[in-house]
Amino acid sequence: MSFGGPEVCHTKQERLTMSESLQSAIKEICEVVGNDRTQMMEIVEQVQDRFGCVSSEAMDLIAQQMNCHRVEVMSVVSFYSFLSEKPKGTVVIRLCNDVIDLMKGANHAADAFRDELGIEFGETTPDGKITLEWTPCIGMSDQAPAALINDEVVTYLGSDGARNIARQLKEGTAPSKLVGRLGDGNNANDLVKSMVHNNIRNAGPVVFAEGIVKGDGLKKALAMSPREVINDVKNSRLRGRGGAGFPTGMKWDFTRQADGDKKYIFCNADEGEPGTFKDRVILTEKPDLMFEGMTIGGYAIGADEGILYLRGEYAYLRAFLDDVLANRRDAGLLGKNICGKGFDFDIRIVMGAGAYICGEETALLSSAEGMRGDPKNRPPFPAQKGYRDCPTAVNNVETFCKVTRILEKGPGWFSEIGSEGSAGTKLLSISGDCHKPGVYEVPFGIKLREVMDLCGAEDVQAVQIGGPSGRLVGKDSMDDQICYDHLATGGSLMVFSRKRNLLKKVLNFMEFFEEESCGYCTPCRVGNVLLRKKIEAIVNGEGEPADLEYLQTLGETVKTCSRCGLGQTSPNPVLTSLESFRDVYEAALKPALKDGSQPEFDIRAALRPAEAIAGRASSHFAE
Amino acid sequence: MAEKPKVATTSMAGCFGCHMSILDIDERILKLIDLVDFDKSPIDDIKEFTGRCAVGLLEGGCCNDENVKTLKDFREHCDILIAVGDCATMGGIPALRNNMSVKECLDEAYSTDNRKGPAVHNPDNIIPNDPELPLLLDKVYPVQHVVKIDYFLPGCPAPADTIWQSLVALLTDEPVELPYELIKYD
Structure with a gap:
C-alpha cells in the first residue's frame, strides 16, 4: 500500500x-x-x-x-491526514516537523525542497507529480531529520540530501529507488529494504535478550488454563508499557469475565507520541515476540481474533509483518489448532492513516471500526464493550513482548527485575542533545542521571519525559527514578541542552496538540489554541507577569474538562515547564503596561485597512 | 456623609440590550442610587468622566477607533472594569464580520454594484466618509483583547439579576452569590 x-x-x-x-x-x-x-x-x-x-x-x-x-x-x-479529497502528487514528501527534527535541522531540508521544487509546503508541483507537506513525528527522532516519501523513509536528511531527492523525483525516479545503503538488522530484509537504523544501544534481559526461541512462551501458556495464564501475568506485576501503566493481568481478567462470546485482542502499534520509536524497533526486530504475546493474550481472555493497529507512518513494515504472520501460521503458532492444543487464533493488520489521537485506545477502536478516530465515552471500557461492541483488550507492542517472556521464564523472574512498584524493564526512546540517541532497554528504577550518562548527554538543561503529553523536568529531577511512581513514561525521552530555548519547545508541543485535537470537545479544541497563542506571545517578547497565572488556570481547565486523554494531557508541556522552569518564563516577560493595555493589541495594524479605504488618518490614534 | 462610589457605563459595539438589562433591575435602581453615583454613562447622559470611578460597566466589543479610545478612557478612570454581555466578552453578533475584510463589509452595506436587495438607495455609490465618522478596525475585538478586564458577566444580555448581584457584592465588599439560575444560558 x-x-x-x-x-x-x-x-x-x-x-x-x-x-x-x-x-x-x-x-x-x-x-x-x-x-x-x-x-x-x-x-x-x-x-x-x-x-x-x-x-x-x-x-x-x-x-x-x-x-x-x-x-x-x-x-x-x-x-486522516494521509487521506485526501483533492488529488495529490504521484509522490508525496512528508517532512517531519517534530521538535527533535527541527533541532536537527529539518528547516534546512525544508528550504532545499522548497527551492528545488519551486513550491511551498501544502502545495503540489504544477505537473501534478510531487506534493510537499509537513508531518508530525514519524518515529525517527533518533535519526532526524527524517521524511516519508510515499511509504519510504529517508533519514539524516540534510539540505544536500533533500535537494538530491527532489532532483531525482523530478526526473521520475521511483521513491523506492531513493533508498541508498540499507539499515541494520531486518531493515535490510528484502520485504523492508529501508535505510532506517535500529540504534539498539542497550539490550536488556527481557525484550532484546539473545536466544529467545519462537513459540516457547506460547507452548507454556497453552499447557496452562487461561486463568492460570492471567494469574502468571498478574503475579509478574506487569503494567502497560504504552504510558498509562494499567496492570495487564487485571485488564485481561476484566475482559475474560465480561459477557460476550466474541472477544478481541488489539495491539496498539500507533506509536504517535513525539519522540517515541521503540515500538518501531520491536516491530522490526522482535515481531514474533509481539505476535506471540497477542496469541497468549487471545488464549487468556478467550479471543479467536487479534488485530495489530499499525500507524500509517510504518507502512514500510507492513509486507514484512504480514510475512512474519504467514510464517507463524506455517509453524502452527497461529491459525487453527495452535500447537495441537485445539486453540484457534489469528491476527490481521489494520492500517492507521496519520492521526495521533488514534493512539488513544478508544479512538483506535473507532478507527479500526472504519470511522473517524473519535474517542468514545468511558465507561463502558473496552474490556466490557470495545471493538464492534465486544469485550476487547488493547495493549501496547512492548507489553505483549513482556507477556511472552513472562510465560517463558516465569512471573518470578520478571518481577525481580526493576523496582518495587514497577516490575521488569522499560524500553526508552532517547533523542535530542545526546551522543547516542536510540533505544535503551533498562530496568525500572534507574535514575534519570544514569540514563543521561548512558546516552552521553552532556550539559543537560531539561528532559521531556513521556513525550509532549508527559513532563518537562530539569536538574532537580536527575536523581528521580524512571518508574510508574516517579518519572512515568511510555518511552519517550527528549534531551535539551543548555543552548536550547525551552519556551520554543513548549510552543512546538502546543502547535502539535492544536493540530491533533480531534475537535470533538470545546476545552481541547479551543483551549489548546489559547494556550498556544499565549506561549507564542511570550516567546515573541509580548508576555507579562499576569500571563503565567492565565496559563496555569487555563491549562488546568483544559485538563479537567476535556473528554479524552489528549486534552487531559495536552496542557502538560505548559504546566510542567511552569513548575520546573518558571525562571525561564519570568526572564522572557516584560512588566505589565501601566495603562492596563494589552501588549498584543496593535491599534495601528487594526486601523490600516480602513485608513486606506477612507484616505484619512484616525483622529484618535494618529501615526 | 461620605462620598458615594461612582459607576460609569458605556455601550460600544453592542445593541444597548445590556443597558436595557441594567435598567431591568426595576425598582432596585432606587437602591442602586443610594449606593452609587453614576458618572459617564448613557443613563444620565454625562459625556466625559468627572473623576475617578470605582466600577466601569462595558457593553459591546471594539469595532472602531472611537470604541478603543472609549475603552482606554474607561481603563484609565475606573478601578474595576466589568465586561457585560457576550459582545463585550466575545465580540458577539458584530464579530460575525470578522472573517470578511473591511472593504467587503462596506461594499456589502453601501455599494449598489454588489447590492441586489431593495434596502440600499445609493445611486452615486458613495461610501460614507465624513471626518466625524469613526474608522472601522480590521475586525471586532472583545474588550479584553484591548485592555485588562477584571470581571466578565456573560449572557445575551447578561441577566439583570446577575448584574445586580455582582454590583452589590462589589460595592459592599461581600462575596458574590450567583446561583445556577443566574449563570445558565440555555
Missing part, C-alpha cells in the same frame, strides 16, 4: 473512462472486504492508493456500494 499517487486526467474521454474504472474499482474493493462497513479504512486507503485521492465522486460511489450515508465516508476521508 502507498499513500500517494494520482493519475492526472485531462481530456473528456479520459475522464469518462476514469469514471467507469473508478466505479468498477470501488465495487471490487468493497466486495473484497465483503461490503463490510467496519472496513471503511481499508476501502478508502485502497481507493486513495489507486486513484491518488478519494474524490467527491468516489465518496458517492463508496456510499452507494456500502449502502451507507455519504457523510460516513466523508468523515473518514476528511479526518
Whole structure:
C-alpha cells in the first residue's frame, strides 16, 4: 500500500473512462472486504492508493456500494491526514516537523525542497507529480531529520540530501529507488529494504535478550488454563508499557469475565507520541515476540481474533509483518489448532492513516471500526464493550513482548527485575542533545542521571519525559527514578541542552496538540489554541507577569474538562515547564503596561485597512 | 456623609440590550442610587468622566477607533472594569464580520454594484466618509483583547439579576452569590 499517487486526467474521454474504472474499482474493493462497513479504512486507503485521492465522486460511489450515508465516508476521508479529497502528487514528501527534527535541522531540508521544487509546503508541483507537506513525528527522532516519501523513509536528511531527492523525483525516479545503503538488522530484509537504523544501544534481559526461541512462551501458556495464564501475568506485576501503566493481568481478567462470546485482542502499534520509536524497533526486530504475546493474550481472555493497529507512518513494515504472520501460521503458532492444543487464533493488520489521537485506545477502536478516530465515552471500557461492541483488550507492542517472556521464564523472574512498584524493564526512546540517541532497554528504577550518562548527554538543561503529553523536568529531577511512581513514561525521552530555548519547545508541543485535537470537545479544541497563542506571545517578547497565572488556570481547565486523554494531557508541556522552569518564563516577560493595555493589541495594524479605504488618518490614534 | 462610589457605563459595539438589562433591575435602581453615583454613562447622559470611578460597566466589543479610545478612557478612570454581555466578552453578533475584510463589509452595506436587495438607495455609490465618522478596525475585538478586564458577566444580555448581584457584592465588599439560575444560558 502507498499513500500517494494520482493519475492526472485531462481530456473528456479520459475522464469518462476514469469514471467507469473508478466505479468498477470501488465495487471490487468493497466486495473484497465483503461490503463490510467496519472496513471503511481499508476501502478508502485502497481507493486513495489507486486513484491518488478519494474524490467527491468516489465518496458517492463508496456510499452507494456500502449502502451507507455519504457523510460516513466523508468523515473518514476528511479526518486522516494521509487521506485526501483533492488529488495529490504521484509522490508525496512528508517532512517531519517534530521538535527533535527541527533541532536537527529539518528547516534546512525544508528550504532545499522548497527551492528545488519551486513550491511551498501544502502545495503540489504544477505537473501534478510531487506534493510537499509537513508531518508530525514519524518515529525517527533518533535519526532526524527524517521524511516519508510515499511509504519510504529517508533519514539524516540534510539540505544536500533533500535537494538530491527532489532532483531525482523530478526526473521520475521511483521513491523506492531513493533508498541508498540499507539499515541494520531486518531493515535490510528484502520485504523492508529501508535505510532506517535500529540504534539498539542497550539490550536488556527481557525484550532484546539473545536466544529467545519462537513459540516457547506460547507452548507454556497453552499447557496452562487461561486463568492460570492471567494469574502468571498478574503475579509478574506487569503494567502497560504504552504510558498509562494499567496492570495487564487485571485488564485481561476484566475482559475474560465480561459477557460476550466474541472477544478481541488489539495491539496498539500507533506509536504517535513525539519522540517515541521503540515500538518501531520491536516491530522490526522482535515481531514474533509481539505476535506471540497477542496469541497468549487471545488464549487468556478467550479471543479467536487479534488485530495489530499499525500507524500509517510504518507502512514500510507492513509486507514484512504480514510475512512474519504467514510464517507463524506455517509453524502452527497461529491459525487453527495452535500447537495441537485445539486453540484457534489469528491476527490481521489494520492500517492507521496519520492521526495521533488514534493512539488513544478508544479512538483506535473507532478507527479500526472504519470511522473517524473519535474517542468514545468511558465507561463502558473496552474490556466490557470495545471493538464492534465486544469485550476487547488493547495493549501496547512492548507489553505483549513482556507477556511472552513472562510465560517463558516465569512471573518470578520478571518481577525481580526493576523496582518495587514497577516490575521488569522499560524500553526508552532517547533523542535530542545526546551522543547516542536510540533505544535503551533498562530496568525500572534507574535514575534519570544514569540514563543521561548512558546516552552521553552532556550539559543537560531539561528532559521531556513521556513525550509532549508527559513532563518537562530539569536538574532537580536527575536523581528521580524512571518508574510508574516517579518519572512515568511510555518511552519517550527528549534531551535539551543548555543552548536550547525551552519556551520554543513548549510552543512546538502546543502547535502539535492544536493540530491533533480531534475537535470533538470545546476545552481541547479551543483551549489548546489559547494556550498556544499565549506561549507564542511570550516567546515573541509580548508576555507579562499576569500571563503565567492565565496559563496555569487555563491549562488546568483544559485538563479537567476535556473528554479524552489528549486534552487531559495536552496542557502538560505548559504546566510542567511552569513548575520546573518558571525562571525561564519570568526572564522572557516584560512588566505589565501601566495603562492596563494589552501588549498584543496593535491599534495601528487594526486601523490600516480602513485608513486606506477612507484616505484619512484616525483622529484618535494618529501615526 | 461620605462620598458615594461612582459607576460609569458605556455601550460600544453592542445593541444597548445590556443597558436595557441594567435598567431591568426595576425598582432596585432606587437602591442602586443610594449606593452609587453614576458618572459617564448613557443613563444620565454625562459625556466625559468627572473623576475617578470605582466600577466601569462595558457593553459591546471594539469595532472602531472611537470604541478603543472609549475603552482606554474607561481603563484609565475606573478601578474595576466589568465586561457585560457576550459582545463585550466575545465580540458577539458584530464579530460575525470578522472573517470578511473591511472593504467587503462596506461594499456589502453601501455599494449598489454588489447590492441586489431593495434596502440600499445609493445611486452615486458613495461610501460614507465624513471626518466625524469613526474608522472601522480590521475586525471586532472583545474588550479584553484591548485592555485588562477584571470581571466578565456573560449572557445575551447578561441577566439583570446577575448584574445586580455582582454590583452589590462589589460595592459592599461581600462575596458574590450567583446561583445556577443566574449563570445558565440555555
